[in-house]
Amino acid sequence: MSALGVTVAGVAAVVEQAAVEQAAVEQAETNPVLNISIFLAFVAVTLVIVIRAGRNNRTAADYYTGGRSFTGPQNGFAIAGDYLSAASFLGIVGAIAVNGYDGFLYSIGFLVAWLVALLLVAELMRNTGKFTMADVLSFRLAQRPVRVAAATTTLAVCFFYLLAQMAGAGGLVSLLLGINDKLGQSIVVTVVGGLMIMYVLIGGMKGTTWVQIVKAFLLIIGAGAMTVWVLVINGFNLSTLLDSAVANAAVTPAESILAPGLQYGGNPLDFISLAIALVLGTAGLPHVLMRFYTVPSAKEARRSVVWAIFLIGAFYLFTLVLGFGAAALVGADTILASPGGVNSAAPLLSLALGGPLLLGFISAIAFATILAVVAGLTITAATSFAHDIYASVIKKGKGNPDGEVKIARRTVVVIGILAIAGGIGVQGQNIAFLVALAFAVAASANLPTILYSLFWRGFTTRGALWSMYGGLGSAILLIVFSPVFSGTPTSMFGEGVDFALYPLNNPGIVSIPLGFFLGWLGSVTSTRREDPKLAAEMAVRSLTGFGAEKASEH
């Protein structure tokens, strides 16, 4: 009987708490000054860091790779900062809070993907390349066509990813600062873009890396503190937490949030396609690959991936607790009814736990997250354009490195303006597919060529070109002919137009095998003989690190 009494009291307390939260939510939305102040403090601190870091950016290696001066742990934090975008923080917590287990599935794919990078890619890439992914892919093949292809896929992935982040910034603003009109959101997108251009222009890779380190640190500390808080409330018992999440679930039967199926149940094939793209896409993301060049050796590249795996893994474990915690303490109905919808789960949970101050802190981190990820993408795209297209193709390798850095800086400004314009243009559009597309392109256009060039001696220039252009083209084409663009109420062109010939939202299940197949087919039908000396050199150097590190001291 006493157990029942406790439960009733508990439910009453939860109801009362919900009423208090409701009042607090409204108050916080009308009083965004605190959120903005904390965010400005972050901007001020990181600007100082960026300016200090930018002082000795002289050579191309300084600008593109921070002089290869970062340690493994530092770079691990920076990788986590690059990887844990606002989508993975707000998106996954929200998805778990509303759809339960299916949100958790997302984070598993994002984490396991790092094993591909650790075991197969990171060290070998570090040993054979200098600045970009194209360095490695063109090592033993025909330089110019392969470089152009690799730069094209790099720019495509960066652009899709960038657009998604910028559009996310607008949505975040309406949620956290209470700015709902289009003009206000456009101004904020412009401010974010302007800040990003400044960071990258002044700080180069070193400044960008430090922004990511600071941001990753704050994000993980913030999420960790909230996780401990939620666990304390639930007596450090996962089962208790799950029970209270079920008690507050918005679906029937409430228990279904604990098992898969709520989000992807209708189309398991779509989920499998997404799972393939997630696990194989990470090791092909150019802004992740570029981070391997900011450390002095392959051993440090390995250490950075190890740090990244543990930081990212811990973070996703936090999101599991935070997601169910938000379901339990805020309630799925309240989350869905708030202005930001699913994405507001984490901010609302922080408000419920620590009041407006914690909300301000978490909101500022979410902003910082967008800023840091956007900066990382921009410097990657600019480096690829300046190094692969300008220096190697236009100047045919005869330009001087100083001129190259000048081009890189100009490219930063151009990409920044494109990102701002694009970010304003796609406001309010359904852009979730952009991140999925970025991962699918990375997995179908980049990963096959990376793996083939590292592990298959028979791989040829034709194979590389077919695989990269074929993977890129098929991924984009499938998205255009998918329900994302037409045929359903949530499509870009609405329900009225229907040219959705491809039934899934994610192209990965077709385009990734196609990318691998084309790489093989192009190679076996190739008439050009690749240089066996270069292949041997690549094999020796990728495993020994000869030529990629400062001479060892004797």
Place this chain on the structure above:
Amino acid sequence: MKESLKDTRPEGSIDYVAFETTDRFVNLQRRRRRFVVPLAVFFLVWYFAFVLVAAYLPDVMAIKVAGSVNLGLVLGLGQFVTTFAITIGYVSFSNRVLDPLGAELRAELEQKAAA
């Protein structure tokens, strides 16, 4: 340190084709592959098995294990555990076995390049 674009190709004329067939290099290559390939196959199979069960057999995932903690959650957390374990295992193998072999060969190459 001044680093130019040129140093992608280290100085010196080393016969990589011959070096590639030396016993010690073949040994390094073989030991790395023997460790990495089975691990990669294992984690991919385990991940996709998990995904297939989640996609097509959600009722299996819903089986309760302890309190409200169900099989889906246990297997999902299992993915985290294996990821961490593979990471630790690979790092320890690299530090113990691969790094010394690689460093030895690198020193040899540097000597050849200087000669």
